Amino acid sequence: MEDLKPGLANVPPQTPLGFLDRAATVYGDCTSIVYNNTTFTWSQTHRRCLQLASSLSSIGIHRGHVVSVVAPNIPSMYELHFAVPFAGAILNSINTRLNAATISVIILHGESKLVFVDCVSRSLVLDAISLLPAETQRPILVLITDDSVGPTSSEGFLDTYEGLVAKGDPNFQWIRPKSEWDPMILNYTSGTTSFPKGVVHCHRAAFMTALDALIDWAVPKQPVYLWTLNMFHSSGWSHPWGMAAVGGTNICVRKFNAAPVFNLIERHDVTHMCAAPVVLNMLTNSPREKPLRSPVRVLTGGSPPPAAVLQRTEAMGFVVSHVYGLTEVLGVVISCAWKPGWNLLPATERARLKARQGVRTAGLAEMDVVDPDSGKPVNHDGSTLGEVVVRGGCVMLGYLKDPEANSKCFKNGWFYTGDVGVMHPDGYLEIKDRSKDVIISGGENLSSVEVESVLYSNPAINEVAVVARPDDMWGETPCAFVSLREGLEKKPTEKEMIEYCRARLPHFMVPKTVVFKGDLPKTSNGKIEKHVLRKEAKDMGSLKHI
Amino acid sequence: MEDLKPGLANVPPQTPLGFLDRAATVYGDCTSIVYNNTTFTWSQTHRRCLQLASSLSSIGIHRGHVVSVVAPNIPSMYELHFAVPFAGAILNSINTRLNAATISVIILHGESKLVFVDCVSRSLVLDAISLLPAETQRPILVLITDDSVGPTSSEGFLDTYEGLVAKGDPNFQWIRPKSEWDPMILNYTSGTTSFPKGVVHCHRAAFMTALDALIDWAVPKQPVYLWTLNMFHSSGWSHPWGMAAVGGTNICVRKFNAAPVFNLIERHDVTHMCAAPVVLNMLTNSPREKPLRSPVRVLTGGSPPPAAVLQRTEAMGFVVSHVYGLTEVLGVVISCAWKPGWNLLPATERARLKARQGVRTAGLAEMDVVDPDSGKPVNHDGSTLGEVVVRGGCVMLGYLKDPEANSKCFKNGWFYTGDVGVMHPDGYLEIKDRSKDVIISGGENLSSVEVESVLYSNPAINEVAVVARPDDMWGETPCAFVSLREGLEKKPTEKEMIEYCRARLPHFMVPKTVVFKGDLPKTSNGKIEKHVLRKEAKDMGSLKHI
Structure with missing residues (x-):
């Protein structure tokens, strides 16, 4: 042998x-x-x-x-x-x-x-x-x-x-890799x-x-794929190559706008697309509210889809799957594999389950959540925070000319994603934050995403991002940047927002500052640029408790 | 870098x-x-x-x-x-x-x-x-x-x-390969x-x-897979592992019989199964001719599905895909990828196209048909015979303790399948024979499969296998072993069979001997055992032309 x-x-x-x-x-x-x-x-x-x-x-x-x-x-x-x-x-x-x-x-x-x-x-x-x-x-x-x-x-x-x-x-003979x-x-x-x-x-x-990705998304032969996700973003999650493997049709579009996207969907019978939650939000906030002629399968990722966004998009005829990936793994490696029994649950519970990142794909070798200090897996209790680690063929070779960054992210045979999450008892991962986005208030680690998801449940809110603001007493406290929905009869005040959170969150997690903004700053992929907001919160100076 | x-x-x-x-x-x-x-x-x-x-x-x-x-x-x-x-x-x-x-x-x-x-x-x-x-x-x-x-x-x-x-x-920790x-x-x-x-x-x-295999067959999540193909046959074409990857339901069955198979299909809403053409033939020849309640996707392989069998099974509600594999490649590596436009063709033309083995799957690196002596690719003309060769991750490591067999099948960076075929101008492979089944008559290479497919078009015939019989004048001539359909009013004679072929085949390809049998000998996978028939034809002695 x-x-x-x-x-x-x-x-x-x-x-x-x-x-x-x-x-x-x-x-x-x-x-x-x-x-x-x-x-x-x-x-x-x-x-x-x-x-x-x-x-x-x-x-x-x-x-x-x-x-x-x-x-x-x-x-x-x-x-x-x-x-x-x-x-x-x-x-x-x-x-x-x-x-x-x-x-x-x-x-x-x-x-x-x-x-x-x-x-x-x-x-x-x-x-x-x-x-x-x-x-x-x-x-x-x-x-x-x-x-x-x-x-x-x-x-x-x-x-x-x-x-x-x-x-x-x-007739050029393409050059095969060695x-x-x-x-x-x-x-x-x-x-x-x-x-x-x-x-x-x-x-x-x-x-x-x-x-x-084809297997995880159960992509049939000859899908019609609408390019809303930028190909320059993590190689379009590898779909440029996947579409060739199944002979799909690539609907290309220079710029993303809700109205033309709906036209393209109907004109070409689009079956599949990818979109960050903020893009889904834009689609459902667009004037046209007619449901789709036939279902469109959507992969969403980058941040967990808020319940309200999920409900609105699914009501329109989008079939949304929540996935997780990073530039460093070239595509989707964790996905919220849906269980048939979950369809029987109430909508809020379904949304809560779908906001979790999920389980590794069949092609990823291993995934876990570990204590960043000891490197040991955290308890699968849905509450102990740890860093998400993965290993498998999708992991990058490394960062170019950056041995220091490589030595930080490659440890113990794992790639350390820099994302902080919990493992639920059923084996599903839920990301709580980027490790840099964790707010440490009075010695407690606090997930900005959890605060955001409570604020998203407020019907007046369009978008929200929570970051750390320096705080005289607690070191850091949560600061919420909020954009309100258009056409509100009465705009909520900072105090009302804080009270809304106080009714729904532990005291230390309640934002001490709320800033209303017309729009939140975003990357080209529609991700909210928290580093910009973090700087803005820092520039406000420390919150004083006299 | x-x-x-x-x-x-x-x-x-x-x-x-x-x-x-x-x-x-x-x-x-x-x-x-x-x-x-x-x-x-x-x-x-x-x-x-x-x-x-x-x-x-x-x-x-x-x-x-x-x-x-x-x-x-x-x-x-x-x-x-x-x-x-x-x-x-x-x-x-x-x-x-x-x-x-x-x-x-x-x-x-x-x-x-x-x-x-x-x-x-x-x-x-x-x-x-x-x-x-x-x-x-x-x-x-x-x-x-x-x-x-x-x-x-x-x-x-x-x-x-x-x-x-x-x-x-x-709680056993399974042993990962090194x-x-x-x-x-x-x-x-x-x-x-x-x-x-x-x-x-x-x-x-x-x-x-x-x-x-999951991608090539476009298997959705949670299919219901009926185990008609034996798992001991080439690891059930890798489907034991594939079914776990998509959470399918495995319907196990100890013995294959047409009537219980139909019951299982209806009882469990079977969506997928694999079956050699002879098994499909048995299914369509069973007394029950009621169409299926919902379509069942079938992979067939081992030999090309005769047109009549294809038409009968598809009429019953089976959606048949023709694939090709070998024990040496662990599953399906070539498949007759169906083109949407082909659905518009007449049934006989569709059957002719579906009888071709097709193109490599996305996971196979390369496939070609080469001249066994020079190792050079044959012309893609649909007529020049050559040996089918493949390379890719599915190819076996080798035969155990058999360096001689390994040196014969691994040459020029290819695995030589031992199957003889042609490459059509459209890039689709058609297997004409096992290299050992080729009949050499008067110096002409003659595909037994082509003779069989003509005989299969005769409505009196249930099954047929054509092998070489020694021949005094031509070296070898085709000898057809035939089993007839049940309930025929009038059984055809040897002479009528030969005349039937003469009207449809070049003279040198027409069987010179026709032997009627109740049943043809088969392997446990339903493949006709040509080596048994070849021995029987040899034992008849040389055909004399006085």
């Missing part, structure tokens, strides 16, 4: 790139991508990706090079998820809403050899390039034009995206808590997370 | 064993197994498997030991797919319909430390043990009792299956062409094929 070792026939690297070859064979005549009035088939997408990869090779992009892209969910953005690794290179998707300084630092840190630039981000990226240190080799710039946006000057660009596609060889552990993706963290870190993922991780 | 190597957090071995832990968490209260009037939940199945693994450890079964089982599709057979590898051991499922001599050779060759024996196979296995060479260490014997069969003497057995389950510790390449499964080939060979599969292969 010991003689039998893996050989050439069973070690081919796990990679999602072959999904596209297969899609061209099986789904060649079927629609791969729709964007405005442009439609591609899987044969065309396959050929275009090969042609682009061929051109990239011709202009000096080789194995291991980093190729960046600054673009929203347009067809070229989808194609680059195959075309760049087809050339052996590493795809680095950059958030279009970052400022020039941050983009410049990312390009410098990642050592990008080439940057694909969407026409709308043209001056932003040119500004970023101008900020690069003088001694730095400038990356090649390629412009992505878009008729729906209008003409754009290509000055400073080597070529256009379509120019490269047109020049390429459709090992499944070869890097394929470089995604920078959103930087809600610190400066962006470069997360490196290998082919095996992309393969595993893409297939695992 | 080069500093980033896989570490402990991302190298946990890929193994399907964790699927059962997860099923106990998510689907704990849901039905895992139904057998007659016995029902288990996933919590119970999980606990029973841990207990059994604990007992196996207690009685000296350790990492790397081989544990055999001779049993049909009963609950214990399902549990052993987890319990044996939970103890670190390698599961060896033995076909219940082999004779004592063959079972003896398998136990000796595999060096089984323990054999689980279904009560019905008791004397068969005791005979097999008695045939072991005197100097061989006897394996431990454990009896699987079954109330529905009746009392069985446990003389010669260490314990009963339920005895071991009862003695085990439900590497995903560690062996987990030892399956012997069915031996239709030669003496059984021991096929060794690792944890990674079982993980990959189980998940890949």
